[in-house]
Amino acid sequence: MPELPEVEVTRRGVAPHLEGQTVSAVTLRHSGLRWPFPADLPAKLAGSKIRATGRRGKYLLIDFDHGTLIIHLGMSGHLRILPVSTPPQKHDHFDLVVGGQLLRMTDPRRFGAVLWHPHEEGAVDSHILLRGLGVEPLEEKFTAQELYRLTRNRRAPIKQVLLAGDIVVGVGNIYASESLFRAGINPKTPAGRIGLARYEKLVHAIRVTLAAAIEQGGSTLRDFMAVDGQSGYFQQSYFVYDRAGAPCRVCHAPVRQIRQGQRSTFYCANCQK
Secondary structure, eight states: OOOHHHHHHHHHHHHHHHTTOBEEEEEEOSSBSSSBOOTTHHHHHTTOBEEEEEEETTEEEEEETTEEEEEEOTTTOEEEEEETTOOOOTTEEEEEEETTEEEEEEOTTOOOEEEEEEGGGOOGGGSTTTTTOOBOTTSTTOOHHHHHHHTTTOOSBHHHHHHHOSSBOSOOHHHHHHHHHHHTOOTTSBGGGOOHHHHHHHHHHHHHHHHHHHHTTOOOOSSOOOTTSOOOOGGGGOSSTTOTTSBOTTTOOBOEEEEETTEEEEEOTTTOO
16 A cells, blocks of 8 residues: 555655646546545536645645545555546546646555545545544654653554554554664554653654655555656665565564564564564
8 A cells, every 4th residue: 555655755746747737627437436436526626726735644635725635545546647648548537637637546446535625614634534643754743752642551562553543644554664673663562661762763763764765756566656657766775574584684683574453564573672
């Protein structure tokens, strides 16, 4: 599944092509993705100007004067900027036409979403999918003090707490494993047993890991590609993720793999205490 770095790479890729442009047409294919498409979306958006693009966790936001288009890439989705004459393929479900180009969403497994949040219903953060999300990890509000305070009664392993999304949003499976390695914290450690000093290391590690992933174009996952079709390169520098049995890049002990909440976790038992 595309995680925060991949969605941010996507946002940065589409932003120059969308911001300030007027939508000339919207094409919806099939009835929807994970949820039905808003039935009147073409009429709502045709002739409207795109004011800005944004991101909340793993959700891409396209802002108009009268509302916000919310796009989630799901398990296998990606967006491309293409010439308007490009014929659709089997798994192309949504086109947003701007000038001589279009923004096309491709989603083979159809777990993604294209939704509409009108401004009269309040700020987009009040949308049911967004209102329970935690703080953005690259913003100043994400601090060790706040992470420490909110985890005092958490018995769940720190890896699971990071993935839950109610304290900090967007630190998905890959980047949680990588961040915990950088911070030297065992992923099985109960969140409530981690002290402030170690949370300082973890907050720094999360910021560094996510920033590095964005800089390198994200990770090329099985179904993910950037807007221009290019691959990301962050997977080439993984410390532990998807390296079970391989030597740790620091101490050379074998990287271990366990299951936590039906997700694979990778770590070095020697470096992560």
